[in-house]
Every structure is written in C-alpha cells, then in structure tokens.
Amino acid sequence: MSAKATVRRNKTAIQTILSGDHRLIVNKVYEKELINQREYNSLKSINREDAEGHVIELVDKIMNKGDDTCGAFLNLLQTDEDIKSTFPQLKDLQLNEALFVPRPVEISPPHNGVESKVLQHDSSQRETMFDDGKGKGAQHVTPRSNGSRSTTNIRTLLDINNELESSEVAALCFLCSDVVSRKHLEEIRQAKDLFSRLSEKGLLENNTFIKELLRTIHREDLIIRLEADRGNLEETDARRVLSNFRIMLYKIYDDMTVDGLESMKLLLMSKLGKRHLDHCKTALDVFAEMEKKELISDTHVDELYDVLLKLDVKLAKTVKHYTMSR
Structure with missing residues (x-):
C-alpha cells in the first residue's frame, strides 16, 4: 500500500489523535520541511480555538503533496520521540507497513573506466555531486525505483547550469517554492545548487520534473540536451510536482x-x-x-x-x- 493510501485510510483517526496538541504537530512538520513557510503561516492563522481545523488542514496539505511527503509524514509519526510520547494512541494505528526510508542509491557501472559518484542525501555532500568532472568522463547517478532504472547525467546538468542566466535561475527557484524551502532557495545562486536541493527531494531520479521546469521557462533547447543524454535509457512515469x-x-x-x-x-x-x-x-x-x-x-x-x-x-x-x- 502506498504512503498516501495509508494516510487516507487512517485520516480520521490521525486527525482526531493529533488534535490533542495541534501546535506540536504543526511545528514538527514545519521543522522537517514537509510544509513551507507560507503553509505554516496559513495554518497558524486558523482560529486558535479550532484545534481540529489546524490538523485537518495540515493532513490535507500533506496528502496533496503526494506519496513521498506522505511517507515522510508517516515516518515522523512513528519515529519522533516527542510525538510518540504526546500521542501514544498512534501506535494502535496500522502505519508500520508504510514506514519509508530514503530510497537506496547505488553506484552505476563504470563509464569510460570511471565509477559514478553516489548521490548523497547528506547536505554536506552537495558540492561534490556537481564537481565539474573535467577529464573524468560523464557521471551518472542511478537510483533504484520500483525495479526500473533511470539515470541522471550530472555532466548534462552541469552543462545546463552553465547555460542558464541568473534571471532564469531565479525563475526556477520560484517555480520550486512548493518543493524546496524558502530558506534554502534564498541561498541558491546557480542552477547546480538548485539541482542539489532537488536531488535531496528525489526529483533527480527522473528527468520529467527538470523538463517541466525548463519547458516552463521556454528553454526547450536544454530539454533536447537531456533527451540526447544516452545515459537516460528509461524514464519512469513521474507524478507532476510543479504546481x-x-x-x-x-x-x-x-x-x-x-x-x-x-x-x-x-x-x-x-x-x-x-x-x-x-x-x-x-x-x-x-x-x-x-x-x-x-x-x-x-x-x-x-x-x-x-x-x-x-x-x-x-x-x-x-x-x-x-x-x-x-
């Protein structure tokens, strides 16, 4: 069962339980960046007496963000010590089957005699992911995704980074405001920094989202580069993320x-x-x-x-x- 389906199945019970301390769950979800600043402010603006209203709105926002966010939400409910102690009733719900962890990442086979770099979720590794790789050959990151393979050619992403004007990077950041926190977006000056943030959200596992971004800012020429990347042998069906x-x-x-x-x-x-x-x-x-x-x-x-x-x-x-x- 998908994470979103698990949330939907337990929605009423989750909302009833979490209404016992809506401030705690709203703050925890915000800390984990499952909602952005605007959504956090919107939740806080709900009538202070309407505790259930806060939680109903929160759960709806989580479900609207798709399966990955729902999985992270379920993880939070089951692993955070403050939440477990405040809402002991959660253990009675059937959430365990949906306990999701970041999908494993493997090193792809050597390309031109050089091993690809592993895509790390640790933010301290973001810069190494986009080293220019001069003289090292094209690098690919290969995630596992439901048994199908899809690769991201980092060399191609670096080429795209070099082609984008600062105004276009700013536009891409704006378009990604619903999937990357405003705090992190404010730090971004180059497209490669945005790509690193997107990789942390699992959005580099498939070229569909990047293509959608580039198509929106009228850079079809860069989409052609992505499609010409022979490393992208297969693209899985990706959910639409750009709102x-x-x-x-x-x-x-x-x-x-x-x-x-x-x-x-x-x-x-x-x-x-x-x-x-x-x-x-x-x-x-x-x-x-x-x-x-x-x-x-x-x-x-x-x-x-x-x-x-x-x-x-x-x-x-x-x-x-x-x-x-x-």
Whole structure:
C-alpha cells in the first residue's frame, strides 16, 4: 500500500489523535520541511480555538503533496520521540507497513573506466555531486525505483547550469517554492545548487520534473540536451510536482511589461509597503512578497485578479483560467 493510501485510510483517526496538541504537530512538520513557510503561516492563522481545523488542514496539505511527503509524514509519526510520547494512541494505528526510508542509491557501472559518484542525501555532500568532472568522463547517478532504472547525467546538468542566466535561475527557484524551502532557495545562486536541493527531494531520479521546469521557462533547447543524454535509457512515469499555481504566476510574469510591473507595485504599495517593493525587481519578486503577506495562495487569487484587472485584462484572464481549471 502506498504512503498516501495509508494516510487516507487512517485520516480520521490521525486527525482526531493529533488534535490533542495541534501546535506540536504543526511545528514538527514545519521543522522537517514537509510544509513551507507560507503553509505554516496559513495554518497558524486558523482560529486558535479550532484545534481540529489546524490538523485537518495540515493532513490535507500533506496528502496533496503526494506519496513521498506522505511517507515522510508517516515516518515522523512513528519515529519522533516527542510525538510518540504526546500521542501514544498512534501506535494502535496500522502505519508500520508504510514506514519509508530514503530510497537506496547505488553506484552505476563504470563509464569510460570511471565509477559514478553516489548521490548523497547528506547536505554536506552537495558540492561534490556537481564537481565539474573535467577529464573524468560523464557521471551518472542511478537510483533504484520500483525495479526500473533511470539515470541522471550530472555532466548534462552541469552543462545546463552553465547555460542558464541568473534571471532564469531565479525563475526556477520560484517555480520550486512548493518543493524546496524558502530558506534554502534564498541561498541558491546557480542552477547546480538548485539541482542539489532537488536531488535531496528525489526529483533527480527522473528527468520529467527538470523538463517541466525548463519547458516552463521556454528553454526547450536544454530539454533536447537531456533527451540526447544516452545515459537516460528509461524514464519512469513521474507524478507532476510543479504546481499549476506556480505555472500561472510565471506566465503572468512572462507576459508582463516593465510598465505593467511598476503599475502593479503602485497598486500594491499600501499592502506590501514601499520598502519591500523597492527590493522587487521582477513580478516574481512581487508575487513572493504577496505570498509572505498571505495575499495570494494556490487557493486564494482574488487579490491578484483584482489588481491585474486594473492593469491588463489579458493577464487577469490568466488568473481566471487558473481558477476555473482547479
């Protein structure tokens, strides 16, 4: 049984048990980076008396993030000492079959006489994963995934890193805001640093997510490089991770003129403040500030729609289309 199915099967019991101390579980889930800052702030804003409401919303967010996040959530419920002592009733639930650990990673067969490097989940190893490898031949990371094999050519990722402009890297970081914490994204200056973070989330096991990112920022030329990588002999079916919400915001940024950006900043001045807006160089920066202030979210885009309606009907229609397709 998948982790998500296990959470769904035990959903009511989990919510009832965790409602006994909703602050503890929300904080623990945030510490483990299973929810981002915006989601954490959203949960905290729920009526303080509605303890069950906090937990219901939390579990729904976890389930919406897919099987990997559900697996990490179940691990947390079963292994964290504070949680086990606070919620002893959890041991009566049938969660053990879904105890997931990071999937093992093996060294792929020698390529041109050189062994590939192992993809480590330890953040201290991120830099070694993307050494330039000059004179060492192409390097591959080969994870096990449900019996099928799929390889990531690190040399190709380094080539992609060298082709991306700083503005494109910033756009990729924005698009990954739902899968990488804001704190970590703020540290990223090059695409290879983002790739390292994505590897920790298991998103380099398949090229589908990277292709989706590159397609969104109109770098089909780099997708061709990925597809030409002979190391990628097979790609498994990957779940979609990049959210329609992020894609919608990127499209607005992509279509917005310089004058439109300045007008949008003026319209939002009273809600975001001049000091914050002065640091916003692109529409993506403005959207990030709106998220921090909880003016927009994947379920709440009315504020954005109203602002864009005053600027450009075409941009407002992009928001309208998103709300109708949810």
